[in-house]
Structures are given as C-alpha cells and as structure tokens.
Amino acid sequence: MTERSPDLRVLVLHNRYRSEQPSGENNVVDAEVAMLREAGHQVDLFERRSDDIAEMSMVRKALVPLRVPWNPATRTALAERLRRERPDIVHVHNTFPLLSPSVLEACRDANVPVVATLHNYTQICPTGTLYRDGATCTACAGKIPLPAVRYGCYRGSAAATVPVALNLLTNRRRWWSTVSRFLCISDAQRRTLIANGMPAELLTVKYNFVEDMGVRRVGPGEHLLYLGRLAEEKGVRLLMAAWDRIASAGGLGVPLVIAGAGPLADEVTTWARGRADVRFAGLQDKAGSRELTARAIAVVVPSQWLETFGLVVVEAMAAGVPSVVAGHSSLAELVQDGVTGMTHTPGDAASLAAALGQIVRAPTSLGNAARARYEREFTRTAGLANLVGAYHQVIEEASRGAQTVR
Structure with a gap:
C-alpha cells in the first residue's frame, strides 16, 4: 500500500471573464478547484469578476484601465489573506483586468511559492493571441510593445491597448523572477513561448483535463x-x-x-x-x-x-x-x-x-x-497527478532554497 501524500493548502488567484462570453479558462479553473478539493486538498479562492465592472461607479470604471498594470488595493488584500491563511502554494491564472501583477509582489513578500498556468500568450503579446489582421503576429515579442498600440490590437483602439501594452512592458520581468513554474497547456505553446524569449527552465507542460461525463457517441453521428x-x-x-x-x-x-x-x-x-x-x-x-x-x-x-x-x-x-x-x-x-x-x-x-x-x-x-x-x-486522474506533482516539485524547490539561504 502506497503512502498518501499530505494534503496541500492552495490559494487560487483568478480574474473571471465576463459571463456573457463562454470562457474555457473559467471552466478549467473551476474544474481544477473541484478536482483538488475532492482529492482532499484545501483550496481557497482569491477572485475578481469582470462582470462587476458594470456595477461600478463612473469614477471606479475610469480607474480600471489605470490599474491594469498595477493595482495596490489587490496587493494589500492578498497580503492580508496570505498572512491569515499561509497557503503552501499560490496558483495564478488570469490577472486581467482587476487583479494585476501586483499580486506577485504580495506573494514574494510572504515567501509563498507561485505557479501560474499560461492559458494564452500574454507573456509575450499584450492581447495574448499572437494574432492580428488575419495572421500570426509576433511584433511585440521581446520588444517594447508599441506595435500593439499603433494597430489598436485590444478592442480595435489604440487608447484601450495602452494599459495592456504597459502591463506587458512593466511586468514581464516581474513574472519571470517571481513565478517558480509556468504551466503550459501544450508543448506547442511552450515551444512558441521559448522561441519568443521566455526562459525555457521556467516552462513545463501540463495538459488540461476533461471530465468523463459518461456521454458517448452511438453510431456514426448525425x-x-x-x-x-x-x-x-x-x-x-x-x-x-x-x-x-x-x-x-x-x-x-x-x-x-x-x-x-x-x-x-x-x-x-x-x-x-x-x-x-x-x-x-x-x-x-x-x-x-x-x-x-x-x-x-x-x-x-x-x-x-x-x-x-x-x-x-x-x-x-x-x-x-x-x-x-x-x-x-x-x-x-x-x-x-x-x-x-x-x-x-x-x-x-x-x-x-x-x-x-x-x-x-x-x-x-x-x-x-x-x-x-x-x-x-486527459482524464481527471492524469490531471490530478500532473497538477499535484507540479505543486510538490515547486514547494520542495522553495524549501531547499530557503534552507540554503539560512
């Protein structure tokens, strides 16, 4: 009989996408949280919801773009959560637009290791798509992202693109120095990120899993x-x-x-x-x-x-x-x-x-x-083993690093 690994305390950070648009990323986050909890791990959420922007006052709405690169309020709120709950690891998904990479500084200050799932290409492209005018575009990868502003890559507007371009420019190195491991969701994504400047040693592949809902095709299909x-x-x-x-x-x-x-x-x-x-x-x-x-x-x-x-x-x-x-x-x-x-x-x-x-x-x-x-x-069993394995590896590396410092 194999010894059961100890339960983990995980804090998941995610800015949920608007409910009016289908979001595979929201679904992945929800599925992973449920999977970890059902496996006996303690999982808490630190979330913001883009749906809430519609209910904000005009003044608060006007401040949202300004806080995309850096939101001091979320840094303070997360710092308090980390002091109170002391998770073993923080798992970051999406920080746009209400969380911001300021959350990374809160994790660094608290000496909590961080993993981040890369659902897109926002580490090298302001809009995360590497796509413009019907073709692949890497004009901003590893460079000052002025092309994105020039072409209005976000919502077709140069003004709307400025905050996301500034976010990439000012926080790229912060991500790479704070996150212990980036979880790519395909090898193709990993290779693209490395080819466009991301450090290979920070990137590992962890496929998304899909629940088997017991619904199977019968016959050739309709x-x-x-x-x-x-x-x-x-x-x-x-x-x-x-x-x-x-x-x-x-x-x-x-x-x-x-x-x-x-x-x-x-x-x-x-x-x-x-x-x-x-x-x-x-x-x-x-x-x-x-x-x-x-x-x-x-x-x-x-x-x-x-x-x-x-x-x-x-x-x-x-x-x-x-x-x-x-x-x-x-x-x-x-x-x-x-x-x-x-x-x-x-x-x-x-x-x-x-x-x-x-x-x-x-x-x-x-x-x-x-x-x-x-x-x-791609089953739940494979997904759980891969995710918990990545957590343990990062936690162990962080522990060895702390012992070395002492």
Whole structure:
C-alpha cells in the first residue's frame, strides 16, 4: 500500500471573464478547484469578476484601465489573506483586468511559492493571441510593445491597448523572477513561448483535463459541429466559406451545426437563415454542448490563431468523437491526421472542405482512437497527478532554497 501524500493548502488567484462570453479558462479553473478539493486538498479562492465592472461607479470604471498594470488595493488584500491563511502554494491564472501583477509582489513578500498556468500568450503579446489582421503576429515579442498600440490590437483602439501594452512592458520581468513554474497547456505553446524569449527552465507542460461525463457517441453521428466562440480568429468565416464550397458541389448529405456566441453571431445567423444544410444553435449550456458533441460525426476547429490547447477537441475525444482541425499549434498536437481525426491547411477553405468530406466518409475507428487518446492523457486522474506533482516539485524547490539561504 502506497503512502498518501499530505494534503496541500492552495490559494487560487483568478480574474473571471465576463459571463456573457463562454470562457474555457473559467471552466478549467473551476474544474481544477473541484478536482483538488475532492482529492482532499484545501483550496481557497482569491477572485475578481469582470462582470462587476458594470456595477461600478463612473469614477471606479475610469480607474480600471489605470490599474491594469498595477493595482495596490489587490496587493494589500492578498497580503492580508496570505498572512491569515499561509497557503503552501499560490496558483495564478488570469490577472486581467482587476487583479494585476501586483499580486506577485504580495506573494514574494510572504515567501509563498507561485505557479501560474499560461492559458494564452500574454507573456509575450499584450492581447495574448499572437494574432492580428488575419495572421500570426509576433511584433511585440521581446520588444517594447508599441506595435500593439499603433494597430489598436485590444478592442480595435489604440487608447484601450495602452494599459495592456504597459502591463506587458512593466511586468514581464516581474513574472519571470517571481513565478517558480509556468504551466503550459501544450508543448506547442511552450515551444512558441521559448522561441519568443521566455526562459525555457521556467516552462513545463501540463495538459488540461476533461471530465468523463459518461456521454458517448452511438453510431456514426448525425451532423458536423462547430462549438465555440464566434470570432474571426476561431476560423468561423473560413468554415462558412468551406461549407459554401461543399454546398456548391452538391453537399455532404449531413448538416453543419454551429453553436456559440461572439462578435460574428449576427453574421452567422444571417448566413444560416433559410438553409437546410446549416443550423445555428446559439450559445449552449454544458448539457446542450455535451448532447450536440455526442451526436456529431466530428467536431470542427478551424482556428486561424495559434490555439494553446483545444478544450473542445478533448471534450470530443471523451465522447468518442474525432475532430477536424487546423494543422498547426496545439491542434496538430492533439489530433493525429487520419488516426484521431483530420487536419487541414490553416486558413485554406478548399483544404478544410476536403477534410470535412474525408471525415464524413471515415470509419468510426477514428472516434475509438480519439477516445483511447483521451483515456491515456486527459482524464481527471492524469490531471490530478500532473497538477499535484507540479505543486510538490515547486514547494520542495522553495524549501531547499530557503534552507540554503539560512
């Protein structure tokens, strides 16, 4: 019988994204917290919610952008929590816009080790996407991020971009000197970050896990499914162009279902209206998303930007459903072409159309192979072992460092 490792005291820091937009990052944080608690670890939360901005006075709203790079109030509040609770480790997720990297100084002052999950590319890009004008952009990586301001990369506004650019410029080295370990959610993300200046020794890969909800596909499936944010970088327009190509050639005999919300929702609604081969399902809750996935021939993820993970792909794997993905970034890492799904040339509508045709004709063994990959690498058991292992490693390193100093 193996000895059970002692329970950990973990403080999770996260600025929750607005509830009006689906957030895979919020879901990951919630799932990890629940997983740790159910495993017997003590997990507390230090959170701020972007939804709360709408309820602020005009004066407080005006101060929000100014405090993106540094919020002294959150530093003070966190310092008090750390004095009172003395966690073994702090796990940082998102600090934008209400927490700010000032929380790192509170952790340093309290001598509490810190890990941070990198859900995007904000360590090298002010907006975290490495994407501009329909293409990958690394103009700000390792440099003064003036290009982001010049192009108005955040919300299409130079003025709105200034706080996020200043945040990157003033806090980049603080992150790298304070955080003991950055948890990348794919090897593709890790390699991209290293290639653009991040210290390799600080970066390790820890895949997100996905709960097995017990919903599996039965039979070959009924439709092709796009499930996610309706935005340019997600390849929604590319998918519509590819589907129009397919329709003009006679169709595939199965419908395309598009589910989600985002800035292109009106455009998708107009495009889908009156078509028998397309159904726009809008924003779905978890149960609705699971049902649509389990009834799919394949999930389609034609992202134009360099996805750091691909949660919808792994959720499809859990249901025994293959995926059609852009053949780059983490997506090509998750999907083996012709084995667990199909890949297409990124940004190429003809290539995407061909891959969709292939997946409709593919044997159901692709779904079985996708499920097998899920069982090897993306279950709760694997997620818990990887996360707690990273915590213990960082805590032990911090302990050895403290003993050396003494």
